[in-house]
Amino acid sequence: MYEQENQPANFADIILPVPIPNMFTYEIPSDLMPSIGIGHRVIVQFGQKKVLTGIVGKVHQRPPQDYETKPILEILDDHPVVNPLQIKFWSWMAEYYCCHLGEVMNAALPSGLKLSSESNVQLNPEYDPSLKNYPMDDREIILLEKLKEKSELSYEDCNKLLGLKSAYTIIKSLVIKGAVLVYEQVKEKYSPKIENRIRLSSPYCEDKKELEALFTLLSKRPKQEDILLKYLQEVPIYKQPEANEKGLRKQVFLEAGLSGSSLKTLIGKGVFEEFEIIVSRFEQQPVTQTEIILSDGQQEAFDSIKSQFESKQTTLLHGITGSGKTEIYIKLIQEVMESGSQVLLLLPEIALTTQIVERLQKVFGSEMGVFHSRYSDNERVEVWQGILSGKYSLVVGVRSSIFLPFDSLGLIIVDEEHESSYKQFDPAPRFQARDAAIMLAWLHQAKTLLGSATPSFESYYNCRTDKYGYTSLFQRFGGAELPTYHIADLLADRKKNLLKLDFSRLLREKIQEALNRQEQVLIFQNRRGYSPFISCEECGWTPECEHCDVSLTYHQYSEEMRCHYCGFKDKVPKACPACGSNKLNTVGVGTERLEESLSLLFPEARIARMDLDTTKSKYAYQRIFEEFSGGNVDILVGTQMITKGLDFGNVTVVGIVDADRMLYFPDFRATERTYQQITQVAGRAGRRGKKGEVIIQTRKPDLPIFTQITGHLFHELYLQEMGERKRFFYPPFVKTIKVTVKHKDGRVSERAARHLSNLIKDISLKKIVLGPEKGLIAKLRNQYIYEIYIKVDRTGNIPAIFKSELQKIIFNLGTNKDFRSVRFVVDVDPY
Numbered sequence: 001m002y003e004q005e006n007q008p009a010n011f012a013d014i015i016l017p018v019p020i021p022n023m024f025t026y027e028i029p030s031d032l033m034p035s036i037g038i039g040h041r042v043i044v045q046f047g048q049k050k051v052l053t054g055i056v057g058k059v060h061q062r063p064p065q066d067y068e069t070k071p072i073l074e075i076l077d078d079h080p081v082v083n084p085l086q087i088k089f090w091s092w093m094a095e096y097y098c099c100h101l102g103e104v105m106n107a108a109l110p111s112g113l114k115l116s117s118e119s120n121v122q123l124n125p126e127y128d129p130s131l132k133n134y135p136m137d138d139r140e141i142i143l144l145e146k147l148k149e150k151s152e153l154s155y156e157d158c159n160k161l162l163g164l165k166s167a168y169t170i171i172k173s174l175v176i177k178g179a180v181l182v183y184e185q186v187k188e189k190y191s192p193k194i195e196n197r198i199r200l201s202s203p204y205c206e207d208k209k210e211l212e213a214l215f216t217l218l219s220k221r222p223k224q225e226d227i228l229l230k231y232l233q234e235v236p237i238y239k240q241p242e243a244n245e246k247g248l249r250k251q252v253f254l255e256a257g258l259s260g261s262s263l264k265t266l267i268g269k270g271v272f273e274e275f276e277i278i279v280s281r282f283e284q285q286p287v288t289q290t291e292i293i294l295s296d297g298q299q300e301a302f303d304s305i306k307s308q309f310e311s312k313q314t315t316l317l318h319g320i321t322g323s324g325k326t327e328i329y330i331k332l333i334q335e336v337m338e339s340g341s342q343v344l345l346l347l348p349e350i351a352l353t354t355q356i357v358e359r360l361q362k363v364f365g366s367e368m369g370v371f372h373s374r375y376s377d378n379e380r381v382e383v384w385q386g387i388l389s390g391k392y393s394l395v396v397g398v399r400s401s402i403f404l405p406f407d408s409l410g411l412i413i414v415d416e417e418h419e420s421s422y423k424q425f426d427p428a429p430r431f432q433a434r435d436a437a438i439m440l441a442w443l444h445q446a447k448t449l450l451g452s453a454t455p456s457f458e459s460y461y462n463c464r465t466d467k468y469g470y471t472s473l474f475q476r477f478g479g480a481e482l483p484t485y486h487i488a489d490l491l492a493d494r495k496k497n498l499l500k501l502d503f504s505r506l507l508r509e510k511i512q513e514a515l516n517r518q519e520q521v522l523i524f525q526n527r528r529g530y531s532p533f534i535s536c537e538e539c540g541w542t543p544e545c546e547h548c549d550v551s552l553t554y555h556q557y558s559e560e561m562r563c564h565y566c567g568f569k570d571k572v573p574k575a576c577p578a579c580g581s582n583k584l585n586t587v588g589v590g591t592e593r594l595e596e597s598l599s600l601l602f603p604e605a606r607i608a609r610m611d612l613d614t615t616k617s618k619y620a621y622q623r624i625f626e627e628f629s630g631g632n633v634d635i636l637v638g639t640q641m642i643t644k645g646l647d648f649g650n651v652t653v654v655g656i657v658d659a660d661r662m663l664y665f666p667d668f669r670a671t672e673r674t675y676q677q678i679t680q681v682a683g684r685a686g687r688r689g690k691k692g693e694v695i696i697q698t699r700k701p702d703l704p705i706f707t708q709i710t711g712h713l714f715h716e717l718y719l720q721e722m723g724e725r726k727r728f729f730y731p732p733f734v735k736t737i738k739v740t741v742k743h744k745d746g747r748v749s750e751r752a753a754r755h756l757s758n759l760i761k762d763i764s765l766k767k768i769v770l771g772p773e774k775g776l777i778a779k780l781r782n783q784y785i786y787e788i789y790i791k792v793d794r795t796g797n798i799p800a801i802f803k804s805e806l807q808k809i810i811f812n813l814g815t816n817k818d819f820r821s822v823r824f825v826v827d828v829d830p831y
């Protein structure tokens with residue numbers, strides 16, 4: 001034993017991008033031993049012919065028990081691309097969220113570092129189709145036929161062939177069945193951005209006399225003279241001789257309308273020299289403010305957070321809308337960065353393009369990296385490299401930024417911690433970034449600050465049970481007041497004929513008053529499109545998606561009906577296909593219809609709309625946002641996009657068109673969500689001294705939740721909800737896991753789900769198994785869906801043991817002939 005410890009490690013466990021539960025062990029050839037370590041990318045052979053890129057997860061001296069090892073073929077990097085803390089984090093995530101380590105790796109690495117875009121698929125020469133061991137579905141057969149014609153297909157070819165966004169699951173299934181092999185061509189993908197520049201060559205850049213002589217020489221060539229003058233204007237080498245070193249973008253001359261050929265001549269003559277530099281894809285922002293002065297209330301909150309951190313790893317800042325949480329974050333971030341540690345600030349998806357980022361950039365300038373989901377892959381790689389090189393010690397980013405290669409985090413802040421967009425639905429890993437961030441911070445021995453005006457009940461529960469620290473800030477910055485709430489009774493208005501185009505009299509009056517005062521209005525409705533669906537007045541027929549069990553949403557602008565789940569589109573029929581009647585009406589209200597109604601009710605107002613449909617392009621969101629904040633829009637209609645983090649000074653009226661729709665969503669968090677959404681959107685009103693008013697339209701004005709919202713009775717609402725959750729076994733009192741079973745044949749799907757459910761019931765741990773039941777949407781993209789919902793006792797390590805049992809069961813089911821082509825999707829802590 002003693003001797004072994006001194007031996008170099010000769011085996012490495014490799015994380016591979018394949019659907020297998022564990023790492024694979026390979027042998028380290030002796031010539032590679034000195035240069036290999038955790039986090040290096042390596043190339044290995046997998047199966048008979050497949051060559052894959054993987055990452056070294058572990059090095060050791062134990063050969064595997066049950067298979068012969070193959071040697072590692074090559075090491076790709078001099079330095080590891082991921083650090084040991086990341087690998088620990090990945091392993092935790094795979095285990096906690098019941099997925100494969102390779103899936104976590106796929107989510108974690110920007111594809112520029114994955115080297116797998118050029119993956120090719122080929123037939124497995126050892127596959128014998130005559131054995132017909134497994135049933136193949138239609139798309140699998142199409143793919144196999146094509147592979148007989150062409151010896152190989154790229155992933156992209158497969159997607160095109162099958163008309164899919166990603167053929168991954170089909171290829172994966174064929175790999176499992178042994179019918180195809182995946183071959184990866186190794187090719188670096190990251191390409192830095194190169195800029196062409198020019199600068200004065202010597203002697204002109206050093207000797208003023210030479211430069212003057214040059215001017216005399218060029219006086220007869222005005223076009224060339226112009227270029228030289230432009231250069232000296234942009235690069236003041238008389239005052240700052242060193243500025244010549246960095247030169248000037250070549251493009252500047254062309255943009256200024258100067259002659260390209262004259263520039264060429266000057267380069268040819270040796271007046272200028274051309275060179276290339278690698279530039280950042282991000283505009284450098286100058287630092288314009290460093291000193292933050294907190295108000296007394298903010299200072300108290302800041303001190304409280306710091307003292308909580310002495311005994312607690314995680315603290316919640318419960319600060320109402322407009323209390324200035326951002327300023328407190330900035331102060332904390334500054335302290336942590338001064339101590340030499342890194343900081344990660346997580347923001348929900350949409351908040352990123354807006355004010356908070358600009359605000360932080362003013363303070364942190366080029367030390368701050370921004371990680372946005374709409375960035376191109378190259379931009380992501382750049383943030384990744386920026387952290388490795390130490391350029392960025394602060395990153396502001398969306399949920400996937402928890403995967404960046406931090407090595408010394410001191411603080412993670414999760415802003416708007418209650419936001420459901422922190423949860424990743426698809427594909428695996430189906431993680432909750434807030435929860436994962438707390439784990440990540442723990443691995444770094446760092447602190448986590450959760451911030452929200454409307455904390456999630458789960459986080460608040462953790463405060464009440466003393467797991468997290470708690471700090472409240474219940475005053476708005478600068479003495480601004482919270483808005484006043486009004487309830488508008490829709491049914492009463494309807495009876496009295498006061499309801500016009502979905503707007504109650506009260507809401508119409510308030511909007512008109514705001515317009516008269518030249519103030520702005522936000523109208524919130526959590527449903528995009530014109531109206532949810534079209535329905536025949538005679539027979540009740542409604543159009544449905546051909547691939548999913550949902551009705552199609554009517555979009556007036558494009559004159560079509562769309563499936564919001566799979567994107568299927570159809571033309572609006574002229575007459576009812578069921579009875580021939582031409583009385584087809586629209587039912588329900590979407591943002592697009594509200595926009596139209598508003599323009600009829602307030603013809604003089606300038607109206608804009610913000611929802612998924614109007615913000616598809618990269619900068620659309622920014623544009624609408626700027627129009628509104630610039631005062632070019634009076635009324636902004638939108639979905640939950642308008643509820644998040646916006647800080648406008650001139651908004652005084654907020655209308656919530658249909659509060660009931662949120663309440664009756666079939667989900668145990670529906671009440672909590674309604675409270676959060678209404679409070680958040682209400683918080684956009686009256687932020688700078690002007691008093692705000694919020695009008696909530698409902699058919700049930702007597703429900704207690706409305707009194708709780710309007711009276712700011714958060715704690716009362718919380719206690720009431722917790723009572724319910726305890727009684728009916730919902731989080732945080734149990735751990736929930738959802739297993740979704742999918743197959744294109746509804747009977748197979750149901751049979752598999754029943755079988756699985758029985759096996760789960762047999763696990764001898766305390767739990768409740770619900771289902772299988774048809775999914776809320778029973779058919780999606782031609783797959784029939786059954787769901788099993790499990791509530792597991794959360795004492796001790798029962799959830800962990802349960803999950804590992806569950807994974808074994810599902811793995812075994814995958815080898816059962818009847819269920820091979822069935823997909824089982826495990827979602828831990830589902831939303």
Ligand code: ADP
Pocket residue numbers: 292293294295298319320321322323324325326327477647
């Ligand atoms: P929250 O995120 O808590 O809703 P914000 O951070 O958006 O609140 O702050 C509300 C407004 O008050 C913003 O316009 C912000 O710039 C301003 N503000 C908050 N604190 C300060 C401060 N200490 N000094 C100057 N302005 C502040």
Ligand code: ZN
Pocket residue numbers: 545546547548563564565566567568781
């Ligand atoms: Zn569909």
Ligand code: ZN
Pocket residue numbers: 536537538539540541576577578579580581
């Ligand atoms: Zn009809």
